[in-house]
């Protein structure tokens with residue numbers, strides 16, 4: 184039986200989803216988080232929808248075994264390919280990052296022209312277009328895959344001349360079409376926020392769905408009467424499918440002291 188004191192489950196293909204974990208911990212300081220990063224199988228971006236769905240179901244089953252009370256799919260690619268299936272198969276609430284990001288973009292746009300960038304899988308799925316149009320059918324949407332951004336962030340090249348060069352190339356069509364709002368539709372892109380902002384200039388609002396996803400998580404928990412009290416304070420767990428030391432080192436960049444150990448679990 185799931186209780187209110189049970190943890191919030193969050194998963195990503197790797198470490199990038201810690202941006203969502205960070206937002207959840209900030210907004211919901213009493214909630215315990217159990218985070219799974221599929222570091223053995225990252226990246227999901229170039230993989231087929233079937234493969235991403237299989238991985239997502241395996242991770243969800245594992246997190247349900249860990250007694251999580253709700254599941255946050257922090258990975259945009261997994262949300263794009265697997266959210267409906269996860270919602271169908273699980274009995275706990277499942278929250279993705281695409282609907283919250285789309286909502287924030289619709290609120291932010293002034294000229295009705297929204298850009299979306301993401302992995303090849305996310306962009307090809309059309310999931311952001313569907314979510315945006317469901318909210319505002321008259322929007323103009325320009326979507327672009329930026330597959331090189333993920334390896335550049337993984338390499339730590341968040342403020343590197345090569346990254347700027349590639350960003351200029353990827354973002355040129357969005358700039359010439361005058362989008363005024365850009366959804367950063369991938370866990371890694373918020374780390375390139377300043378490079379992207381430099382290329383696009385101050386008139387383009389950048390949407391990072393982590394904050395909005397955490398807000399939605401709070402609402403879902405409240406609606407389901409699952410908000411934790413945890414008087415002793417939350418207990419977080421971090422689990423990776425490969426190389427816990429690397430996860431710990433990179434994870435501390437996102438979360439500081441909130442992450443002090445990483446467990447390993449191999450799936451598949």
Ligand code: DGL
Pocket residue numbers: 195196197199200225226227228229257258259260261301302305333368369370371
């Ligand atoms: N987590 C993925 C996403 O948000 C990016 C990394 C990957 O390709 O697995 O789409």
